[in-house]
Amino acid sequence: MAAGTLFGMTRIDKKPSDGPAAVTVRGLVKHYGETKALDGVDLDVREGTVMGVLGPNGAGKTTLVRCLSTLITPDSGSAFVAGYDVVKQPRQLRRVIGLTGQYAAVDEKLSGRENLYMIGRLLDLSRKDARARADALLERFSLTEAATRPAKTYSGGMRRRLDLAASMIGSPSVLYLDEPTTGLDPRTRNEVWTEVQRMVGDGVTVLLTTQYMEEAEQLASELTVIDRGKVIASGAIDDLKARVGGRTLRIRPADPLELRPLATALDDMGLTGLATSTVDTEAGAVLVPILSDEQLTAVVGAVTARGITIGSISTELPSLDEVFLSITGQKASAPQDDTRSADLEGASV
Amino acid sequence: MSAATLAPPLKGDADARISLRSHIRHTGALVRRNLLWIRQDPESMFDAVMMPIVFTLLFVYVFGGSIGQALGGGQDQYVQYVVPGMMAMMSMNIAMAVGTGFNQDFQNGIMDRFRTLPIGQGSVLFAKIVVELMRLLIATTIMMIVGVLVGFDITNWGGLLAAVGLSALFGTSIMWIFLVLGVTMKSAQSVQAMGFLVLFPLQFGSSIFAPTQSMPGWLQAFTDYNPLSTLADSARGLMVGGPAAHDVWVTVIWAAALTLVMAPIAIHKFRTKS
Numbered sequence: 016m017a018a019g020t021l022f023g024m025t026r027i028d029k030k031p032s033d034g035p036a037a038v039t040v041r042g043l044v045k046h047y048g049e050t051k052a053l054d055g056v057d058l059d060v061r062e063g064t065v066m067g068v069l070g071p072n073g074a075g076k077t078t079l080v081r082c083l084s085t086l087i088t089p090d091s092g093s094a095f096v097a098g099y100d101v102v103k104q105p106r107q108l109r110r111v112i113g114l115t116g117q118y119a120a121v122d123e124k125l126s127g128r129e130n131l132y133m134i135g136r137l138l139d140l141s142r143k144d145a146r147a148r149a150d151a152l153l154e155r156f157s158l159t160e161a162a163t164r165p166a167k168t169y170s171g172g173m174r175r176r177l178d179l180a181a182s183m184i185g186s187p188s189v190l191y192l193d194e195p196t197t198g199l200d201p202r203t204r205n206e207v208w209t210e211v212q213r214m215v216g217d218g219v220t221v222l223l224t225t226q227y228m229e230e231a232e233q234l235a236s237e238l239t240v241i242d243r244g245k246v247i248a249s250g251a252i253d254d255l256k257a258r259v260g261g262r263t264l265r266i267r268p269a270d271p272l273e274l275r276p277l278a279t280a281l282d283d284m285g286l287t288g289l290a291t292s293t294v295d296t297e298a299g300a301v302l303v304p305i306l307s308d309e310q311l312t313a314v315v316g317a318v319t320a321r322g323i324t325i326g327s328i329s330t331e332l333p334s335l336d337e338v339f340l341s342i343t344g345q346k347a348s349a350p351q352d353d354t355r356s357a358d359l360e361g362a363s364v
Numbered sequence: 365m366s367a368a369t370l371a372p373p374l375k376g377d378a379d380a381r382i383s384l385r386s387h388i389r390h391t392g393a394l395v396r397r398n399l400l401w402i403r404q405d406p407e408s409m410f411d412a413v414m415m416p417i418v419f420t421l422l423f424v425y426v427f428g429g430s431i432g433q434a435l436g437g438g439q440d441q442y443v444q445y446v447v448p449g450m451m452a453m454m455s456m457n458i459a460m461a462v463g464t465g466f467n468q469d470f471q472n473g474i475m476d477r478f479r480t481l482p483i484g485q486g487s488v489l490f491a492k493i494v495v496e497l498m499r500l501l502i503a504t505t506i507m508m509i510v511g512v513l514v515g516f517d518i519t520n521w522g523g524l525l526a527a528v529g530l531s532a533l534f535g536t537s538i539m540w541i542f543l544v545l546g547v548t549m550k551s552a553q554s555v556q557a558m559g560f561l562v563l564f565p566l567q568f569g570s571s572i573f574a575p576t577q578s579m580p581g582w583l584q585a586f587t588d589y590n591p592l593s594t595l596a597d598s599a600r601g602l603m604v605g606g607p608a609a610h611d612v613w614v615t616v617i618w619a620a621a622l623t624l625v626m627a628p629i630a631i632h633k634f635r636t637k638s
Binding site: 116121123124133134136165181 | 386389390396472474478
């Protein structure tokens with residue numbers, strides 16, 4: 016296995032350039048026994064932007080967030096958040112960050128209001144201010160009606176909203192969202208997205224980890240793709256999408272026998288900057304990555320010109336697997352526990 | 365760009381310190397949280413309320429007659445003997461609960477939230493201890509009331525306060541041990557199992573329930589320096605009279621030593637738990 020070709024050559028060299036950095040990470044390493052959870056991660060997040068950290072389970076996303084929020088100490092490398100050193104100035108750093116993890120960090124036995132009041136007091140607000148801040152955030156996150164009920168009676172979405180509200184009490188300048196919608200239904204996921212977008216509107220810098228390409232697209236302006244503790248690609252979302260092929264067009268010819276001619280026709284078009292089409296014989300369809308609506312129209316035009324009748328056509332956002340496939344030529348590492356070896360052979364396509 | 369040029373100069377450390385007032389405020393907010401738990405779930409007070417009643421009655425009426433006789437009296441004599449011992453027993457039994465409660469806290473994400481807040485991390489532990497001390501005082505009060513009802517005669521009221529203070533001090537040192545267990549062990553059940561493993565030999569191998577004179581020499585060597593013996597004997601001396609100074613000193617030294625060793629370990633383990 017050549018790590019050089021895997022991680023080196025596919026790297027997008029475009030760096031986020033303008034604006035001061037809210038988060039600067041260089042060469043961050045964290046081992047758990049033999050496993051390298053983080054293996055030299057570099058990351059820059061500009062102030063007021065959303066950085067999406069995309070990767071499969073066990074890629075090191077949560078370890079990264081835990082390092083940046085002072086919950087664990089990295090073995091080597093450096094990380095600065097809002098100018099504070101993660102290792103040397105944990106206390107100052109804690110004043111400017113908020114964290115919403117995969118598991119809602121609220122006290123289930125306390126009511127929503129009591130949860131927020133407690134956090135306010137722990138952040139040195141006066142009793143009066145803590146109460147006012149709690150009520151304002153309950154209102155903002157649509158929890159006023161449930162304010163006096165114990166959090167354990169809340170639905171998954173309400174709990175997550177309460178968690179976000181708790182993270183906002185101290186008006187953090189940098190907010191970490193560690194897979195904020197994992198395990199939520201689509202409607203609730205949309206609610207959380209709306210809240211996050213509002214926070215970004217307020218000027219908060221967000222570091223968002225996610226397994227979902229769609230979530231990254233919705234919320235982030237820049238993306239860092241990590242796998243097995245390493246950054247394998249980073250850059251503006253549009254650039255990455257161009258690499259991955261943006262959407263995927265799935266065309267099924269009305270006559271299954273025309274599958275091969277269809278694929279040939281598409282390859283002959285020679286769409287610029289794109290990976291070639293692939294044939295899914297099982298589904299009887301051809302998959303073509305496209306970048307724009309113009310290309311979509313061109314593809315349909317070319318197919319029609321060859322006299323091939325289209326049975327069905329649909330576009331799909333690239334899945335996380337496709338992102339990985341495109342960037343690394345390898346399938347994303349399957350969800351596994353932390354004890355897996357660093358052997359990539361078994362994961363080849 | 366190299367890492368060196370990227371690293372901004374360290375900002376001032378002025379806002380890194382946490383004032384005593386902030387410490388008290390933080391601990392207060394966390395104490396309030398634990399008290400709200402009790403309001404939410406009054407059954408969690410069951411042990412602190414029922415244990416002193418059940419154990420006091422059990423020991424007085426089951427063993428009172430026979431051990432009292434051995435003491436050269438009757439049940440009345442045993443009441444005078446065992447009630448101060450019960451105080452020592454409460455101190456340890458209640459203190460144990462802090463470990464299981466603390467361990468349960470880690471089962472949800474709230475601890476991560478606390479540990480990413482700019483608070484002295486000791487506050488989380490101090491709050492647990494304050495609440496547990498309140499429970500200890502409630503249990504001790506109930507135990508004393510039951511004791512007086514079954515005939516315990518307090519000859520020295522000042523001594524009673526001193527005995528309660530001493531048992532709270534010793535209870536606190538035990539709480540630090542269980543906070544260490546609570547933060548290091550995997551489940552609340554194992555903390556409890558571990559607790560009983562330590563609890564039974566210490567309690568029965570002591571002068572809490574019966575005088576140690578009739579025990580074999582090797583066991584006496586253990587019981588004489590068992591802090592539960594010295595705490596029970598201190599409480600006896602202070603409340604009913606008799607020599608107490610030596611036992612009080614040994615108990616204070618035990619409590620101080622345990623606290624000085626276990627408190628920093630507990631706070632460190634809590635701070636670095638990943």
